[in-house]
Structure formats: structure tokens, C-alpha cells
Amino acid sequence: MKVLVPEPHLAGFLTAVYHAYYTHKDAGKISSAPQAVTLLDEAIEVATDLRLACKVRKGIQRKAGVAAYTEIANAYLSCDDKKEEKIFNYLQLLFRYGRAVLTMYANPEVIAFRDVYNKVMHEVHRFTGFLRFQELASGVYYSYFGGDNDIIELLMPHFKTRLNTQKFILHDIKRGKLTYWDGAAIHLVPAPDTVNILLSDNEILFSSLWKQYHKNVAIDGRKNLKLQTRLVPKKYRWFMNEF
Amino acid sequence: MDLEDRIKVLTEGAKYDVSCSSSGSNTSAKTGYLGSAASSGICHSFTSDGRCISLLKILMSNHCIYDCLYCVNRRSNDLPRARMSPKELCELVINFYKRNYIEGFFLSSAVEGSPNQTMQKLLETVELLRTEYKFRGYIHLKAIPGADSGLLDRASMFVDRMSLNIELPSERSLKLLAPQKKKEAIVSPMKQLSETYLQTKLERPRIKKIPAGQTTQMIIGASPDSDASIMRLSQGLYDHFKLKRVYYSSYVPVNTGNSLLPMLPPDLRREHRLYEADFLLRMYGFRAEELLPEDRNLSLDLDVKSDWAVNNFANFPLEINKASYEMLLRVPGIGTRNAYRIAEARRHGKIGFDALKKMRVVLKRAKYFITVDGKFYGNTDNPERIKNILRGQELLPAPVRSVQLSFFDTMPSYISGEF
Numbered sequence: 174m175k176v177l178v179p180e181p182h183l184a185g186f187l188t189a190v191y192h193a194y195y196t197h198k199d200a201g202k203i204s205s206a207p208q209a210v211t212l213l214d215e216a217i218e219v220a221t222d223l224r225l226a227c228k229v230r231k232g233i234q235r236k237a238g239v240a241a242y243t244e245i246a247n248a249y250l251s252c253d254d255k256k257e258e259k260i261f262n263y264l265q266l267l268f269r270y271g272r273a274v275l276t277m278y279a280n281p282e283v284i285a286f287r288d289v290y291n292k293v294m295h296e297v298h299r300f301t302g303f304l305r306f307q308e309l310a311s312g313v314y315y316s317y318f319g320g321d322n323d324i325i326e327l328l329m330p331h332f333k334t335r336l337n338t339q340k341f342i343l344h345d346i347k348r349g350k351l352t353y354w355d356g357a358a359i360h361l362v363p364a365p366d367t368v369n370i371l372l373s374d375n376e377i378l379f380s381s382l383w384k385q386y387h388k389n390v391a392i393d394g395r396k397n398l399k400l401q402t403r404l405v406p407k408k409y410r411w412f413m414n415e416f
Numbered sequence: 417m418d419l420e421d422r423i424k425v426l427t428e429g430a431k432y433d434v435s436c437s438s439s440g441s442n443t444s445a446k447t448g449y450l451g452s453a454a455s456s457g458i459c460h461s462f463t464s465d466g467r468c469i470s471l472l473k474i475l476m477s478n479h480c481i482y483d484c485l486y487c488v489n490r491r492s493n494d495l496p497r498a499r500m501s502p503k504e505l506c507e508l509v510i511n512f513y514k515r516n517y518i519e520g521f522f523l524s525s526a527v528e529g530s531p532n533q534t535m536q537k538l539l540e541t542v543e544l545l546r547t548e549y550k551f552r553g554y555i556h557l558k559a560i561p562g563a564d565s566g567l568l569d570r571a572s573m574f575v576d577r578m579s580l581n582i583e584l585p586s587e588r589s590l591k592l593l594a595p596q597k598k599k600e601a602i603v604s605p606m607k608q609l610s611e612t613y614l615q616t617k618l619e620r621p622r623i624k625k626i627p628a629g630q631t632t633q634m635i636i637g638a639s640p641d642s643d644a645s646i647m648r649l650s651q652g653l654y655d656h657f658k659l660k661r662v663y664y665s666s667y668v669p670v671n672t673g674n675s676l677l678p679m680l681p682p683d684l685r686r687e688h689r690l691y692e693a694d695f696l697l698r699m700y701g702f703r704a705e706e707l708l709p710e711d712r713n714l715s716l717d718l719d720v721k722s723d724w725a726v727n728n729f730a731n732f733p734l735e736i737n738k739a740s741y742e743m744l745l746r747v748p749g750i751g752t753r754n755a756y757r758i759a760e761a762r763r764h765g766k767i768g769f770d771a772l773k774k775m776r777v778v779l780k781r782a783k784y785f786i787t788v789d790g791k792f793y794g795n796t797d798n799p800e801r802i803k804n805i806l807r808g809q810e811l812l813p814a815p816v817r818s819v820q821l822s823f824f825d826t827m828p829s830y831i832s833g834e835f
């Protein structure tokens with residue numbers, strides 16, 4: 174099978190979609206995952222072309238609306254190593270049926286795509302609650318975290334709206350990505366290898382009050398750690414100060 | 417007492433209040449102000465008993481002039497007492513909020529001095545938080561029964577949601593267990609708040625008073641009221657007072673040695689069933705009279721919707737490709753989301769059994785109540801046998817009178833609203 178191998182970012186993927194429709198109509202799938210190409214396959218590396226990627230984006234928006242494109246872009250942030258194949262399958266339906274694809278809930282390809290998308294958005298929703306900020310001596314609030322999906326850019330708008338009176342930093346330690354709000358604009362930069370932080374005088378006090386509160390509101394007689402673990406998976410606890 | 421201990425005492429006194437959800441308000445952010453309220457509630461953490469922490473839930477004071485039998489803070493109890501000042505409360509909220517520990521603030525209080533005096537202090541706190549501290553996050557304020565309506569009205573300018581606890585499901589029980597609380601003192605402010613809320617909704621004034629409406633809470637199992645009378649009360653509250661939620665809180669025997677109160681907490685499955693029934697009223701279009709036509713309790717060993725469906729088996733089976741959305745909602749194993757998706761998806765072509773499986777319809781329940789393209793997939797259409805099969809699938813183990821609630825494992829069904 175002919176496999177299109179894009180660069181591992183959204184523009185790369187969309188370029189490959191373009192080629193799958195125009196230059197390599199016989200391509201069987203799109204994937205940048207190393208294990209997706211077997212010895213029997215023919216891999217074709219695709220160089221990213223922003224102009225072509227843009228054409229595809231506009232095509233999606235014209236066919237199924239702006240929101241449909243946003244869903245696809247968000248789904249692409251997933252850690253699922255079959256995401257490119259699943260999104261591509263969905264896109265083929267989208268280009269064929271247009272907006273109708275949005276409500277084809279019983280279609281297996283649509284279900285597979287929605288699963289990828291929902292997982293990303295579920296993690297975003299969780300992280301809007303689970304992220305913790307520490308007040309630094311400089312008055313800036315700093316948050317470090319790292320989840321399954323690459324969602325730092327989806328988290329930023331939420332916190333920018335909510336905490337617009339304070340300067341803050343979001344730091345995805347797992348991916349080495351850092352974004353900050355300086356009170357006027359958002360900046361996205363590669364994270365430095367090490368970050369030294371100096372906490373404010375208040376930080377220890379409020380952090381310990383929160384830990385105490387977290388413990389106090391539990392009803393001892395009803396302890397259920399299994400349920401708690403399902404609701405706050407262990408994999409997230411390293412960046413939550415109450416655990 | 418130092419701050420840390422006071423916070424401890426005052427959260428201890430507030431933690432049995434279950435109305436924690438922060439949803440229902442959608443306050444956009446504003447430059448120069450801190451915070452926003454998301455319309456779908458956000459959980460910031462979960463306790464070791466698996467409950468969502470969304471709001472900082474605390475009492476302003478646990479000094480109380482009243483002596484309600486079922487309450488830890490009653491006057492005649494000997495326990496550490498504390499209070500916090502409006503400023504201390506504001507500092508705590510702001511600092512928790514800025515660190516993203518919480519979604520907002522749930523402020524309540526025991527009745528210190530008099531209802532008016534207490535309400536005045538609560539008002540002072542929320543006003544300070546909104547004006548001086550420029551806080552725009554979510555605030556839920558518990559109103560004090562018996563306080564002046566003017567205070568209530570002023571407070572409603574500063575908060576997203578207000579609530580009065582109806583406490584007990586009947587006037588008789590209230591007289592018995594909370595003799596100093598008069599039914600009128602609870603009901604008339606609820607009425608006032610329902611008018612305030614309607615005004616905000618219909619007239620869209622510049623100052624939006626309680627945009628997230630009002631809720632209430634009642635204690636289950638401290639009095640002999642039946643589930644049928646409880647659900648009819650809830651139905652009435654939703655119909656007439658436009659309540660957003662009614663919360664049910666299993667009685668916790670905090671005070672011993674009183675013959676008017678049961679010694680043991682109620683079977684906790686009961687609270688669970690009441691929440692299921694409540695969901696069916698609010699999201700599924702059921703009426704209390706349909707669910708419980710006679711004066712009885714909900715069955716403990718079968719979920720409310722399945723119980724209704726087998727008792728009304730003449731309505732079934734429904735053809736998945738034809739039944740209305742409203743009827744799909746009544747099928748056990750199909751939740752609101754799947755009812756909607758089925759209704760949408762079938763416009764693009766017939767839905768088969770495999771597709772339903774992929775859509776994660778709970779077919780082991782639903783199959784007794786539906787046909788798929790004319791075909792029935794259940795192994796029996798005898799309602800009594802179906803009832804037994806569904807009982808066998810029941811997730812809540814029985815009986816749970818002890819406080820070890822391993823069954824809470826299955827609780828999120830009513831939290832997510834899919835059952």
C-alpha cells in the first residue's frame with residue numbers, strides 16, 4: 174500500500190491530505206507513525222507546503238463550516254497514533270457529504286473520529302480544573318503539567334479569559350512547551366531545559382490551606398479511593414499540590 | 417483560634433451540604449476583573465470519597481441560636497466554634513481562585529445573633545468580593561430563613577445562585593425536628609427568589625440578579641416521608657418555583673441519643689434512587705406521578721427508569737428507527753446524548769444493531785424495550801422475567817446500611833446523567 178508520510182504537525186498532515194486527493198490518488202493512508210509503514214508498503218514522504226495546507230483548511234470550512242475545521246484541528250492534538258488515519262477517513266466522508274457528516278453519529282468512521290476528538294476535549298476540560306498555579310516572588314503565576322495530548326494551546330484561551338488580571342505561565346513539561354500571558358498578549362515559546370522558580374511569601378500558606386481543605390471536606394466514613402482514582406487518574410497527580 | 421483551625425472548623429460544618437455544582441451561569445470575563453463562570457461545571461479536584469470539589473464551601477460562622485435536631489452545629493452541641501470576617505473570607509477565595517484550586521465560592525452560615533444580623537454579614541461579604549476584590553467567578557450564597565426580603569434582594573445582585581434549604585420534606589417533619597424554623601420563613605423567600613430569577617431571565621436587566629437561579633436541599637431518612645411525597649414536592653418546586661436543582665442528602669447521624677431521630681443512616685441506595693428519579697424529572701420529561709403513582713418508595717434493587725419501563729411494558733418495544741426523541745428517552749440504556757444521536761443519525765439512513773453497539777447504547781438493558789428495523793433482540797418479552805434479568809445487572813450492591821460505601825463506585829451514573 175502507498176502510505177503518505179507527513180511531517181508530524183497539522184500543516185504537514187493537511188498537505189498530505191491535499192496530495193492524497195490530487196497527486197497520489199492511489200494512496201491508501203496517511204500516517205507519520207513509524208509502525209504504520211510495513212516492509213510491503215511504499216512510503217512517500219510529504220514536504221509541508223503551507224499554501225496547500227491552507228487550501229485544504231478552506232475546503233473543509235467551505236464544505237462543513239468553520240466549527241468542523243476546529244474539531245479536526247483539535248482532534249489532531251491527540252496522542253492516538255492512528256489519529257491521522259482516522260481523521261483522513263472522516264475527511265473523506267466530509268468531502269463527500271458536507272455538513273451531513275456532522276450528524277452521522279451511527280457511521281463507524283465518524284464514531285472513530287469523534288472518539289479521538291472527545292478524548293482530547295475531555296482532557297482539556299479536566300485540565301481547566303486540575304491545573305495548579307504557584308505565585309512566584311515576582312508576582313507571576315506559574316503552572317506546570319503534562320497530559321496525554323498536546324493541549325497547551327487549547328488551555329491558554331480559558332485561562333487568559335479567567336485570569337486576565339494576572340500574569341501567568343503555562344508549562345507543558347512533557348513536551349517542553351511554554352506559553353505565557355503578560356497582561357497584554359499571549360506568547361508561545363520553547364521551554365528552557367531547567368526552570369528556577371522562587372515562590373512568593375504567601376505561596377506556602379495558601380498551598381497548605383488548600384491541602385488541608387481538600388482533606389477536610391472528605392467524609393471519612395465514605396472513603397472510596399477507587400472512585401477517586403477514576404476521577405483524578407494517578408497520571409495527573411504529580412502536578413496537583415493536594416496529592 | 418488561628419486561621420488554619422478556624423477554616424478547619426468552618427469547612428467541617430459546611431461539608432455535608434451537597435449542592436456543589438457550579439454550572440448554570442455563564443459570566444464572561446471583563447478587563448480589570450478576576451474570573452469568569454463556565455456554563456458547564458468544572459471539577460478542580462475530587463475528595464477521597466469521590467466527590468467533586470468545585471467550590472470553596474465554607475460557613476461564615478458556626479455559632480447558632482437554633483437547635484435543629486439533625487444538625488452538628490445546633491446550639492446544644494458542645495463543639496469548637498469559629499467565625500471568619502468578610503475580609504478573611506474574600507482573601508481566601510481570591511487566593512484559591514488565582515491558583516485555580518476552585519471554580520467559585522459557596523458561602524453559608526449558621527444563624528448567629530439573629531437571621532437579619534447573619535444575612536447582613538453574608539451580604540457584606542459577597543458585596544466586598546464583587547466590588548472591592550472585583551471577583552467575577554461563581555458565587556452561591558445560602559440565604560438565611562427569616563431574614564428581611566430587602567437584604568435578600570440586595571444580596572441577589574452580587575451572586576450567581578442563591579438557595580434556601582427546605583430541610584425536610586414535610587411541614588410535620590419540620591415541626592418535629594426543626595421547631596424553630598417556620599415553613600413560611602423558608603417558602604416565602606423561595607418564592608421571592610423565583611420572581612427575581614424570572615425577572616432576570618425575561619427582562620434582561622442591566623444588573624442580573626441570581627443568573628444561575630436557585631436550588632434547595634432536603635434531608636432524606638431523618639423523617640418518615642415517603643419517596644412519592646418527596647418526588648411530588650420536587651416536582652412542585654420545579655414547576656412553581658423554577659428551581660434549578662433539588663439536592664437530596666442522606667441523613668448522617670451526627671447527634672445521638674434523641675428518640676425522634678433514627679439511630680442508623682438510611683440505606684444509601686435511597687439517595688441514589690432519588691437522584692435518578694430527579695434526573696428523570698428534569699432531563700427526561702417524566703412526571704413524579706408517573707414514576708410513583710401510589711404512595712410508596714422507589715425500589716432499591718432496580719434503577720428508576722427500568723422499574724418504570726417494566727411496570728409500563730405496554731408502551732414497548734419501540735422501533736429505534738421510528739420512535740420519537742421523547743420516547744427514546746424512556747428506553748432503559750438510552751441516555752439523553754444517545755437519544756439525540758439516534759434521532760439525528762437515522763435521518764441519514766437506517767440504524768442497525770451493530771451501529772447501536774458502536775454508539776455505546778447499553779444494549780443489555782435496551783434490547784428488551786426496542787426493535788431494530790423490526791427485529792427484537794431480547795431473549796424474552798415477559799416483563800416479570802425482564803425485571804429479574806435487569807435486577808441481576810444492577811450495579812448497586814445491596815444492602816448498604818453500613819457507612820462503607822463501596823457502591824459509590826457506580827455513582828457517576830447520575831452525575832453524568834446517563835442511565
Ligand code: SF4
Pocket residue numbers: 480481482483484487488489490491525526527
Ligand atoms: S439553623 Fe442551621 S446551623 Fe443552626 S442548628 Fe439549624 S441547621 Fe444547624
